[in-house]
Amino acid sequence: MCAAGRRRGRWERALLWCVLAAAWEAAWGQLRYSVPEEVPKGSFVGDVGKDLGLELPALRHRGVRILDRGRTQYFALHGKTGHLVAAERIDREQLCRLVEKCILRCEVIVEGEMQVYGIEVEITDINDNAPSFREAETELRLSETTAPGSRFPLRDAQDPDAGPNGVQRYELSGDEHFSLAVQAGPGGDERPELVLAKALDREAAAFHELVLRASDGGEPARTGTARIRVAVLDANDNAPAFSQAEYTVRVPEDVPVGSALVTLTATDADEGTNGHVKYSFHKASDQAPEIFHLDSETGEISVKDSLDFEEISSHELEVEARDGGGLSDTAKVVITVTDVNDNAPELTVSSALREISEDAPSGTVVALVHVQDRDSGPNGEVRCSVDGGVPFRLERSFDNYYGVVTARELDREEVSEYNVTVRAADGGSPALWSSAVLALRVLDVNDNAPVFAEARYSARLPENNAAGALVLTVRATDADWGQNARVRYRLSEGRVRGAPLSSYVSVQAETGALYALRPFDYEEVREVGLWVRAEDGGAPPLSSNVSVRLVIVDENDNAPQVLYPPAAAAPGAGWAGVELAPRSAEPGALVAKVVAVDADAGQNAWLSYELAKATEPGLFRVGLHSGEVRTARFPLARDAARQSLVVVVKDHGRPALSATATLTVVLAESVAELLSELGSAAAAAAAAAGEPAGSLTRWLVVAVAAVSCLFLAFLLLLLALRLRRWRRSQLLAAGSGALRGVPASHFVGIDGVRAFLHSYSHEVSLTADSRKSQLRLSGGSCCDTLPARPPPDEPAPLLGEDAAGARLADPVPAPVSSYSETFLPFLSW
Numbered sequence: 001m002c003a004a005g006r007r008r009g010r011w012e013r014a015l016l017w018c019v020l021a022a023a024w025e026a027a028w029g030q031l032r033y034s035v036p037e038e039v040p041k042g043s044f045v046g047d048v049g050k051d052l053g054l055e056l057p058a059l060r061h062r063g064v065r066i067l068d069r070g071r072t073q074y075f076a077l078h079g080k081t082g083h084l085v086a087a088e089r090i091d092r093e094q095l096c097r098l099v100e101k102c103i104l105r106c107e108v109i110v111e112g113e114m115q116v117y118g119i120e121v122e123i124t125d126i127n128d129n130a131p132s133f134r135e136a137e138t139e140l141r142l143s144e145t146t147a148p149g150s151r152f153p154l155r156d157a158q159d160p161d162a163g164p165n166g167v168q169r170y171e172l173s174g175d176e177h178f179s180l181a182v183q184a185g186p187g188g189d190e191r192p193e194l195v196l197a198k199a200l201d202r203e204a205a206a207f208h209e210l211v212l213r214a215s216d217g218g219e220p221a222r223t224g225t226a227r228i229r230v231a232v233l234d235a236n237d238n239a240p241a242f243s244q245a246e247y248t249v250r251v252p253e254d255v256p257v258g259s260a261l262v263t264l265t266a267t268d269a270d271e272g273t274n275g276h277v278k279y280s281f282h283k284a285s286d287q288a289p290e291i292f293h294l295d296s297e298t299g300e301i302s303v304k305d306s307l308d309f310e311e312i313s314s315h316e317l318e319v320e321a322r323d324g325g326g327l328s329d330t331a332k333v334v335i336t337v338t339d340v341n342d343n344a345p346e347l348t349v350s351s352a353l354r355e356i357s358e359d360a361p362s363g364t365v366v367a368l369v370h371v372q373d374r375d376s377g378p379n380g381e382v383r384c385s386v387d388g389g390v391p392f393r394l395e396r397s398f399d400n401y402y403g404v405v406t407a408r409e410l411d412r413e414e415v416s417e418y419n420v421t422v423r424a425a426d427g428g429s430p431a432l433w434s435s436a437v438l439a440l441r442v443l444d445v446n447d448n449a450p451v452f453a454e455a456r457y458s459a460r461l462p463e464n465n466a467a468g469a470l471v472l473t474v475r476a477t478d479a480d481w482g483q484n485a486r487v488r489y490r491l492s493e494g495r496v497r498g499a500p501l502s503s504y505v506s507v508q509a510e511t512g513a514l515y516a517l518r519p520f521d522y523e524e525v526r527e528v529g530l531w532v533r534a535e536d537g538g539a540p541p542l543s544s545n546v547s548v549r550l551v552i553v554d555e556n557d558n559a560p561q562v563l564y565p566p567a568a569a570a571p572g573a574g575w576a577g578v579e580l581a582p583r584s585a586e587p588g589a590l591v592a593k594v595v596a597v598d599a600d601a602g603q604n605a606w607l608s609y610e611l612a613k614a615t616e617p618g619l620f621r622v623g624l625h626s627g628e629v630r631t632a633r634f635p636l637a638r639d640a641a642r643q644s645l646v647v648v649v650k651d652h653g654r655p656a657l658s659a660t661a662t663l664t665v666v667l668a669e670s671v672a673e674l675l676s677e678l679g680s681a682a683a684a685a686a687a688a689a690g691e692p693a694g695s696l697t698r699w700l701v702v703a704v705a706a707v708s709c710l711f712l713a714f715l716l717l718l719l720a721l722r723l724r725r726w727r728r729s730q731l732l733a734a735g736s737g738a739l740r741g742v743p744a745s746h747f748v749g750i751d752g753v754r755a756f757l758h759s760y761s762h763e764v765s766l767t768a769d770s771r772k773s774q775l776r777l778s779g780g781s782c783c784d785t786l787p788a789r790p791p792p793d794e795p796a797p798l799l800g801e802d803a804a805g806a807r808l809a810d811p812v813p814a815p816v817s818s819y820s821e822t823f824l825p826f827l828s829w
Contacts, residue, residue, distance in 0.1 A: 030117070030118045030119075030120065031046065031048065031051055031052075031108075031117060031118070031119045031120070032119075032120045032121075032122070033045050033046035033084065033119070033120070033121045033122070034121065034122040034124060035086065035090075035121055035122075035123065035124070036123070036124045036125075036126050037090050037091060037092040037093075037123050037124065037125060037126055037128070038089070038090065038091065038126060038128055039086050039090065040086070041085075041086055041087065041088065041089070042085050042086065043085060043086045044083055044084075044085060045075060045083075045084040045085060045086060045121060046083070046084045046119075046121075047081075047082060047083055047084075048064075048077060048082050048083070048084045048108060048119070049064070049081070049082020049083070050082065052064075052108075052110075052117060054082065054110075056080070056081070056082060063109075063110070063111030063112055064077065064079075064082070064108060064109070064110050064111075065077060065108070065109060065111070066106055066107070066108055066109075067106070067107045067108070067109050067116070067350050067351075067370070072088060073087055073088070073106070074086065074087055074088045074090055074104055074106075074121075075087055075104075075106055075119075075121065077108065084119065084121075090104075090123055092123045092124075092125050092162075093129060093160035093161070095123065096123065097160075100162060101122065102122065102123040102124075102125075103120050103121070103122055103123075104120075104121045104122075104123060105118065105119065105120050105121075106118075106119050106121075107119065107350070107370075107401075109350055109351055109368065111351050114351065114365035114368055114403060115397070115398075116350065116368060116397060116398045116399075116401045117398070118398065118399055125161050125162045125163060125165050126161075126165065127161055127165040127216060127217075127218025127219070127222060128161065129159055129160045129161050129165075129222070130159070130216070130222035130223065130224050131157040131158065131159040131167045131214040131215065131216055131222065131223065131224035132157060132158055132159070132224045133155060133157050133158075133212075133214070133224060133225075133226035134155055134158065135155065135226065136226055136227065137226065137227045137228075137229065138154070138155065138226060138227070138228050138229070139228075139229045139230075139231060140152060140194070140228060140229070140230045140231070140326060141230075141231045141233050141325060141326020141327075142196070142200060142230055142231070142232060142233065142326055142327075143200075143232075143233050143325060143326070143327070144199075144200045144201060144202040144232050144233065146196055146199075146200060147196070147199075148196050148197060148198060148199050149195065149196065149197075150195070150196045151181065151193045151194070151195050151196075152193060152194040152195075152196075152328070153191065153192075153193050153194075153282070153320075153328075153330055154191075154192045154193060154194055154212060154228070155226075155282060155283060156189070156190065156191050156192055156214075156283060157170075157214035157224050157226075158286075159214075159216050161216060161218070163217075164216075164217035164218070165216055165217060165218045166216055166217070167189075167190065167214050167215070167216055168190075168215060168216055168217040168221075169182075169190075169214075169215050170182055170190070170192045170212060170213065170214050170215075171212075171213040171215070172192075172194075172210060172211070172212055172213075173210070173211050173213070174208070174209050174210040174211050174228075175208045175209065175210055175230075176197065176198060177196065177197060177198045177200060177205075177208055177230075178194055178195065178196060178197055178208065178210060178230070179195045179197045180192060180193070180194065180195065180212070181193045181195045192212065192214075194210075194228070200232045201232075202232040202233070205232065206231065206232050207229060207230065207231055207232070208229075208230040208232070209227070209228075209229060209230075210227070210228040210229075210230065211225055211226075211227055211228070212225065212226045212227075212228055213225045214226075231326065233325055233326055238268055238269040238270045238274070238275075238323075238327070239268070239323065239327035239328065239329055240266040240267065240268040240277045240321040240322065240323050240327060240328060240329045241266060241267055241268070241329050242264060242265065242266045242321060242329055242330075242331040243264075243265045243266070243267070244331065245331055245332065246331065246332040246333075246334065247262050247264060247331060247332070247333045247334070248333075248334050248336070249261050249262045249301075249333070249334070249335045249336065250335075250336045250338055251303075251307065251335060251336070251337060251338065252337070252338050252339075252340050253307045253308055253309040253337050253338065253339060253340055253342065254307075254340050254342060255303055255307060256303070257303050257304065257305065257306060258302060258303060259302060259303050260300055260301070260302045261292070261301050261302060261303065261335060262300075262301050262333065262335075263298060263299055263300045263301070264279060264299035264300075264301070264319055264321070264331060264333070265299060266279070266299065266321030266329055266331070268323045268327075270323065270325065272324070273323075273324030273325065274323055274324050274325040274327075275323060275324070276323060276324045277321050277322065277323050278296045278297065278321070278322055278323075279294055279295070279296050279297075279298075279299040279319055279320070279321055280294065280296060280319070280320050280322070281294055281317060281318070281319060281320075282318045282319060282320035282330050283317070283318035284315075284316075284317045284318065285315070285316075287312065287315075288315055288317055290304065290305055291303070291304055291305045291307065291315070292304055292315070292317070292335070294319065299319070299321070301317075301319075301333065301335075307337050308337075309337045309338065309339040309340070309375075309376070310339075310343065310374045310375070312337065313336070313337050313339075314334065314335070314336050314337065315334070315335040315337070316332070316333070316334050316335075317332070317333040317334075317335070318330055318331070318332055318333070319331050319332075319333055339375055339376045339377060339379055340375075340379070341375055341379040341426065341428025341429070341430075341431075341432060342375070343373060343374040343375050343379075343432070344373075344426070344432035344433065344434050345371055345372065345373045345382045345424040345425065345426050345432065345433065345434050346371065346372045346373070346374075346434065347369060347370075347371050347422065347423075347424045347434045347435065347436045348369065348370045348371075348372075348436075349367060349368075349369050349436050349438065350368045350369065350370050350401065351367065351368045352366065352367035352368070352404075352438050352440075353366045353367065353440065354439065354440065354441060355440065355441040355442070355443050355481060355482060356406075356410065356440060356441070356442060356443065357442075357443045358409075358410045358411060358412040358442050358443065358444065359409070360406060360409070360410060361406075361409070362406055362407065362408050362409055363405050363406060364405060364406045365403045365404070365405050366392070366404050366405065366406065366420075366438070366440055367403070367404040367420075367422075367438050368397060368401055368402070368403055368404075369384075369401070369402050369404065369422055369436060370400055370401050370402075371384055371400050371402065371424045372400055373426050375426065375428065378426075378427035378428065379426055379427060379428040380426065380427075381426060381427040382400075382424050382425070382426055382427075383424070383425055383426075383427075384402050384422065384423070384424050385422075385423050386404065386420060386421070386422055386423075387420075387421040387423065390418055390420050391406060391407045391408045391410065392404055392405065392406060392407055392418070392420050393405060393407045394422070402422075404420060404422065404438065410442050411442075412442040412443070412444050415442065416441065416442050416444075417439070417440065417441050417442065418438075418439075418440045418442070419437055419438070419439055419440075420437070420438040420440060421435055421436070421437050421438075422435060422436050422437075422438065423435045441481060442481075443481040443482050443484075444480055444481055444484070445480075445484070445538075446480050446484035446536065446538025446539070446541075446542065447480070448478055448479040448480050448484075448536075448542070449478070449536070449542035449543060449544050450476040450477065450478045450487045450534040450535070450536050450542070450543065450544050451476060451477055451478070451479075451544065452474060452475070452476045452534065452544065452546040453474075453475045453476070453477070454474075454546070455546070456546060456547045456548070456549070457472060457474055457532075457546060457547070457548045457549070458548070458549040458550075458551065459471050459472040459514075459548070459549075459550055459551070460551045460553050461516060461520060461550055461551070461552055461553065462552075462553045462555050463519070463520050463521055463522040463552050463553065463554060463555045463557065464519050464520070464521070464555050464557055465516050465519050465520060466519070467516070467517060467518055467519060468515055468516070468517070469515065469516045470513055470514070470515055471505065471514040471515060471516055471550060472513075472514050472548070473511065473512050473513045473514065474489065474507070474512040474514065474532050474534075474546060474548065475512050476489075476512065476534035476544065476546075478536045480536065480538065483537040483538065484536055484537060484538040485536065485537075486536060486537040487512075487534050487535070487536055487537075488509045488510065488534070488535050488536075488537070489507045489508070489509055489510075489511075489512045489532055489533065489534055489535075490507060490509065490532070490533050490535070491505070491506070491507050491530060491531070491532060491533075492530065492531035492532070492533055492545065494529075494530055494531070496525060496528055497524070497525060501528075501530055502517075503517060503518070504516070504517060504518060504520075504528065505517060505528070505530065505550070507532055512532070512534070514532070514548065520552045521552075522552050522553070522554040522555065522600075522601065523558075523599055525552055526551070526552050527549065527550065527551055527552065528549075528550040528552070529547065529548070529549050529550075530547075530548050530550070531545050531546070531547055531548070532545065532546055532548055533545050534546070554600055554601045554602055554604055555600075555604070555653075556600055556604040556651060556653020556654065556655070556656070556657055557600070558598055558599040558600045558604075558657070559598075559651075559657035559658065559659050560596045560597070560598045560607055560649040560650070560651055560657065560658065560659045561596060561597050561598070561599070561659065562594065562595070562596045562649060562659050562660075562661045563595045563596060563597060564593065564594065564595040565592070565594070565661055565662070565663055578663075578664045578665075578666065579591055579592040579629075579663060579664070579665045579666070580665075580666055580668060581631065581635070581643075581665050581666070581667055581668075582667075582668070582669055583635045583667050583668070583669055584635075584669065585631050585634075585635060586631070586634065587630075587631055587632060587633050587634065588630050588631065589630060589631045590628055590629075590630055591620065591629045591630060591631060591665055592628075592629045592663055592665070593626070593627055593628045593629065594609055594622070594627035594628075594629065594647045594649065594661045594663070595627060596609075596627065596649045596659065596661070598651050600651065600653065603652045603653065604651055604652065604653040605651060606651060606652040607625075607627075607649055607650070607651055607652075608624050608625060608649075608650050608651075608652070609622045609623060609624060609625070609626070609627040609647055609648070609649055609650075610622060610624070610647070610648050610650070611645065611646070611647060611648075612646045612647065612648040612660065613644075613645070613646035614643065614644070614645050614646070615640055615642075615643045615644050615645075616639055616640070616643060618632055618633060619631065619632060619633060619635065619639060619643065620632055620643070620645060620665070622647055627647070627649070629645065629647070629663065629665075635667050639667060640667075641666060641667050641668065642664060642665075642666055642667075643664070643665040643666070643667065644662065644663075644664055644665075645662070645663040645664075645665060646660055646661075646662055646663075647660065647661045647662075647663065648660050649661065
């Protein structure tokens with residue numbers, strides 16, 4: 001923890017010194033700062049705003065920013081304070097390998113002034129790397145006849161840090177036979193050598209273990225170690241010797257991979273194993289083994305990977321030749337990479353205007369471009385130009401920056417848009433070039449009103465739409481430019497059903513999208529007319545209007561409503577109705593009619609009827625479109641007297657909605673049978689509902705009383721008939737065929753008494769509002785109780801015949817006196 005505190009204190013002192021040492025040269029538009037490596041993100045580097053003389057508000061208004069040229073941005077400009085801060089981790093050893101002074105460059109542009117300032121930041125080194133040896137263990141093979149004082153070069157330690165933080169000293173420990181000597185290399189670096197201090201004796205010690213330690217000059221110092229194992233051999237008289245101490249090679253950067261560069265030659269006068277020489281890299285950079293290949297047998301150095309002059313222009317290697325006896329020699333190899341014209345100029349548009357007013361003065365800067373060529377010499381010399389035919393020219397701005405300026409005043413009526421092509425070509429042979437195209441619009445004054453794409457708009461909107469649903473989009477264009485061509489939309493005032501139009505629809509001001517603010521109901525509103533205004537951003541603004549018609553489309557949102565049969569009184573009982581059908585009814589006879597309406601319109605209001613459920617499935621049928629319930633066959637004796645029918649009414653919407661109607665049809669030939677059946681049904685329902693016996697008895701008494709009243713009315717009717725016959729005695733004397741031609745279906749029997757039933761027809765007029773329904777009876781369709789003039793022969797008997805006989809054969813008339821004889825018992829009863 002103490003070491004970390006000391007290190008942080010040193011970093012703070014170094015940072016303070018770098019801040020105090022920062023300077024800039026206004027004459028060249030160049031700012032220079034210094035910062036140590038590995039500073040945290042957001043660390044202060046320099047006060048750019050102050051050094052450029054810009055006030056804090058001007059930083060935002062003038063558009064001061066750091067230019068991005070597609071590389072990693074290690075610095076950022078704080079928009080509120082104008083401070084230059086570290087934006088990424090900075091590792092000096094990674095950015096400036098093999099470079100003594102590490103400089104990072106960036107440019108700051110003031111867009112309001114179209115001016116560029118260069119910034120140079122020197123990255124100072126800190127001791128963040130320890131020395132290290134390429135091989136942690138090294139073995140030397142020495143002859144026991146080696147003379148004391150002989151020197152053997154050792155592989156030096158590598159430290160990526162620079163200056164005092166690099167390798168400063170070596171130490172050797174482990175054995176008294178050897179000592180350490182340090183020699184200065186051609187480049188000023190220290191090279192360790194192993195010195196034999198005492199004669200070797202293989203019989204006394206065949207191996208010697210040594211430890212070589214390298215230390216840097218940092219505070220605290222960092223160290224690295226390597227183990228050296230010395231093997232003592234029998235006599236080896238001669239050491240290998242290179243033909244020359246230094247080899248120099250020049251090679252172009254585009255040399256093919258696999259090409260041989262140089263062959264090193266070392267000779268050894270010994271024979272056998274002691275004279276066999278092998279080659280290896282003794283000292284080289286980290287990249288050298290990846291770029292070059294050394295043949296250990298022949299000493300040939302070839303290209304292993306592509307060379308790049310722009311990355312590393314020179315490689316310095318040290319090759320060792322070692323014989324089988326352990327003796328060695330070293331030679332230095334310098335490979336110089338020459339440049340070829342393999343990089344085209346890089347042309348970057350740093351800042352550019354997209355539009356310019358036609359009254360802009362000559363010399364107005366419309367763009368700043370930066371040119372750079374990674375090649376050197378003539379290959380890196382760049383010439384810039386503007387293609388002809390446009391009123392623009394280039395002016396040198398700063399360093400490698402050029403300004404594109406207007407050569408004369410512009411006229412929009414002549415040209416409304418320019419594509420300015422800037423070209424950059426280098427001095428290579430053949431020359432390489434690149435270009436950039438600047439698109440520039442010439443702005444006009446506000447002399448055009450917005451124009452809608454259509455003369456009028458219309459849209460169909462389904463009812464029950466979601467609130468906020470998009471209805472349609474109106475679009476207007478303005479022939480002007482810039483703010484003058486910016487169109488905004490709004491609704492004109494209006495009302496719908498007494499409410500403001502703005503509560504129903506709204507228009508998005510920027511896009512012209514028309515939205516429904518609430519769900520529409522087709523049954524309430526079927527059409528909405530409105531006006532949309534488009535207004536540009538000129539001063540004064542110009543506008544135009546367009547009409548919009550919204551048609552509300554009906555949706556199937558209303559289920560059919562059954563008007564007849566009426567709804568049951570009990571909640572949840574559904575639709576209920578009781579109809580009478582004689583057992584003598586023929587197929588196709590009308591029993592009842594289900595009447596329903598639908599509040600929707602069109603296809604959604606088309607209704608169809610179908611029989612969903614019946615006690616006797618084949619006894620009745622329902623008209624598909626009329627809803628009429630008719631008999632499908634003759635009623636049979638085995639058919640239940642009480643028939644329950646469930647009729648489903650469906651509309652033609654998608655999906656279809658439906659309602660059900662329940663009909664109870666009683667098969668009876670008389671009113672008494674009808675009442676009896678209804679009474680038994682009521683008793684069964686009461687028993688199922690758990691009603692007390694007294695309640696059931698009360699309903700039975702009411703039913704008997706009703707039957708009695710009906711029977712009394714029937715007797716009064718017969719008495720009236722008797723009086724009528726008495727008054728028309730002349731007709732009774734004829735006496736025959738009074739009931740001829742009357743069909744048996746017009747009779748109903750009550751306790752053996754056959755009487756006529758009135759058959760009638762009715763017309764029903766229905767609307768969606770049940771209070772406006774009308775019922776009209778047609779008197780002309782009623783059948784007389786007795787025919788006005790019965791036929792003279794084959795009178796039909798009223799009493800004493802069964803129903804089956806009456807249906808199968810023509811009725812035989814009875815004498816007139818039989819009426820009184822037959823009905824006297826009823827009168828006396």
